Amino acid sequence: MKLTLKIWRQQGPHDNGRLVSYETDEVSPDMSFLEMLDGVNQRLILKGEEPVAFEHDCREGICGSCSLVINGVPHGPERGMAACQLYMRRFSAGDVITIEPWRARAFPIIKDLVVDRSALDRLMQAGGYISINTGGAVDGNVLLIGKEQAETAMDAASCIGCGACVAACKNASATLFVAAKVSHLGTLPQGKPERARRVAAMMEAMDREGFGACGNQYECEAVCPKRISTRFIAMLNREYLRAGFVASGSPAEPDSSQAGPD
Amino acid sequence: MRRSNQFQTSLSSKVAVALSGLGLAGFVSFHMLGNLQVFEGPAALNGYAAFLREMPIVLWSARLGLLTVAVAHIALGIRLALQNRRARPVAYAVREYRVASMASRTMALTGSLLLLFIVFHILHLTVGLGDPSVHDQLDERGHRDVYGKVIQAFHNPFYVALYCAGQLVLGMHLSHAVSGSLQTLGVEHAALIRLFRAAGPAVALFVVMGNLAIIFAVFLGLVRP
Ligand code: HEM
Ligand code: SF4
Ligand code: FES
Numbered sequence: 001m002k003l004t005l006k007i008w009r010q011q012g013p014h015d016n017g018r019l020v021s022y023e024t025d026e027v028s029p030d031m032s033f034l035e036m037l038d039g040v041n042q043r044l045i046l047k048g049e050e051p052v053a054f055e056h057d058c059r060e061g062i063c064g065s066c067s068l069v070i071n072g073v074p075h076g077p078e079r080g081m082a083a084c085q086l087y088m089r090r091f092s093a094g095d096v097i098t099i100e101p102w103r104a105r106a107f108p109i110i111k112d113l114v115v116d117r118s119a120l121d122r123l124m125q126a127g128g129y130i131s132i133n134t135g136g137a138v139d140g141n142v143l144l145i146g147k148e149q150a151e152t153a154m155d156a157a158s159c160i161g162c163g164a165c166v167a168a169c170k171n172a173s174a175t176l177f178v179a180a181k182v183s184h185l186g187t188l189p190q191g192k193p194e195r196a197r198r199v200a201a202m203m204e205a206m207d208r209e210g211f212g213a214c215g216n217q218y219e220c221e222a223v224c225p226k227r228i229s230t231r232f233i234a235m236l237n238r239e240y241l242r243a244g245f246v247a248s249g250s251p252a253e254p255d256s257s258q259a260g261p262d
Numbered sequence: 263m264r265r266s267n268q269f270q271t272s273l274s275s276k277v278a279v280a281l282s283g284l285g286l287a288g289f290v291s292f293h294m295l296g297n298l299q300v301f302e303g304p305a306a307l308n309g310y311a312a313f314l315r316e317m318p319i320v321l322w323s324a325r326l327g328l329l330t331v332a333v334a335h336i337a338l339g340i341r342l343a344l345q346n347r348r349a350r351p352v353a354y355a356v357r358e359y360r361v362a363s364m365a366s367r368t369m370a371l372t373g374s375l376l377l378l379f380i381v382f383h384i385l386h387l388t389v390g391l392g393d394p395s396v397h398d399q400l401d402e403r404g405h406r407d408v409y410g411k412v413i414q415a416f417h418n419p420f421y422v423a424l425y426c427a428g429q430l431v432l433g434m435h436l437s438h439a440v441s442g443s444l445q446t447l448g449v450e451h452a453a454l455i456r457l458f459r460a461a462g463p464a465v466a467l468f469v470v471m472g473n474l475a476i477i478f479a480v481f482l483g484l485v486r487p
Binding site: 006008017019069071072073098100103104105106170171172173200203204206207210211212213214215216217218219221222223230231233234235237238240241243244247 | 269270271272273274275276277342345346347348349350351352353354355356357358359360361362363366367369438441442445446447448449450452455
């Protein structure tokens with residue numbers, strides 16, 4: 001199958017970058033999208049040109065490192081899948097495919113299609129954790145967690161931190177990512193003691209890192225490889241409002257664990 | 263980290279924009295219902311207008327409250343929109359939206375056009391600029407003739423077009439705004455999600471249809487002087 005690729009090439013963070021066209025005709029429909037790019041790079045190397053830098057690791061949709069905007073959609077045309085799970089059979093001969101990096105002020109481009117997503121790590125450092133003393137593992141069944149709660153937490157916890165939500169958002173907002181973390185931790189008893197502090201700190205960090213605010217457009221949910229629901233954003237907003245009341249009520253460390261927001 | 267700063271986030275602004283926006287949405291709904299009294303004839307509408315003016319303290323507190331809410335909404339809304347724009351300095355060469363409605367993508371634009379329309383609307387029908395003669399006319403009961411003013415305005419195709427454009431912009435802004443505010447305020451439930459997502463378009467349709475009914479009833483001569 002013969003394809004035209006328009007790939008974003010950028011030498012480094014301070015280069016301006018541009019789309020460069022590549023013709024390729026050695027594409028089999030059974031190739032994955034990343035294998036197709038591997039092939040392009042192989043030929044570039046043989047020609048003595050610089051290969052296209054793109055990020056990948058697991059190539060099975062669990063690590064969240066592949067980060068390509070394909071024809072204007074983060075992770076490409078499939079729903080609920082990462083770019084590494086996309087196969088060339090989804091395209092037809094003669095197609096023009098534009099490949100760009102995640103674009104956000106908070107995700108500076110390192111090279112070509114590779115962006116620096118450490119802003120998401122700093123959001124986690126601001127509050128995406130629980131503080132517990134280490135030691136022997138707690139006995140199973142000491143802490144009983146209802147099935148509903150467990151499933152809600154698991155749904156939120158399936159976020160792989162890829163940042164597609166940011167890439168898809170008109171405002172380059174990381175709200176879905178933060179919502180997933182806040183909902184995941186805030187739903188479980190281990191996460192409840194810090195829930196007021198967590199949500200405030202993570203939202204503050206999100207602004208500090210230069211992400212925009214949520215526009216309630218739900219493009220994030222539509223591209224998320226794990227289909228994280230925007231219902232978690234409503235949950236995040238409730239957590240935030242609740243935290244505001246808690247903080248205004250008591251100067252001491254707030255909160256005891258009680259029923260979840262749902 | 264200072265606690266006092268902890269809640270000065272974009273989300274706090276969003277909550278304020280949503281609350282003030284819902285307040286404004288409530289106002290435009292009741293404003294439309296009040297206007298429907300055109301269909302009951304001059305006595306009803308002029309009586310209603312006079313009734314409002316007979317309580318200057320209530321009227322001016324309401325106006326002041328409304329103005330405060332509107333200023334807060336506009337100032338915070340514009341600040342958020344600018345902040346959001348800065349979050350993506352380099353645009354995509356190719357961009358495809360999957361679910362975002364046209365209304366949701368043009369909130370800042372429809373908001374700004376709405377502001378222009380509101381200023382024009384107040385100057386036109388409240389202050390009576392451009393047509394001071396009509397403004398001072400009294401009906402047979404000695405009330406200011408708001409009814410006559412409305413009838414006269416909407417006989418003019420130019421004003422009809424302008425008000426229709428205003429309604430279009432209002433409808434677009436509202437259709438995303440009301441559902442969006444519910445989400446911003448965390449009002450959400452698995453079983454009611456369709457209802458909440460439909461709330462915006464429903465409120466928008468309600469307000470716009472009511473207002474358009476007045477405009478066209480007058481223009482088509484169904485409501486006479
Ligand atoms: C009758 C007049 C108006 C009503 C009923 C109204 C209603 C609303 C509501 C309910 C929202 C919240 C949406 C959300 O939380 O996602 C909103 C958002 C917004 N409004 Fe208005 N609005 C009005 C006038 C205006 C005007 C005059 C402006 C600006 C000049 C404006 C600018 C905005 C902007 C920029 C947003 C989006 C804020 C964001 O990025 O989240 N609005 N409006
Ligand atoms: S919420 Fe979805 S799109 Fe966003 S980082 Fe997590 S997995 Fe990726
Ligand atoms: S490479 Fe790991 S998710 Fe795509």
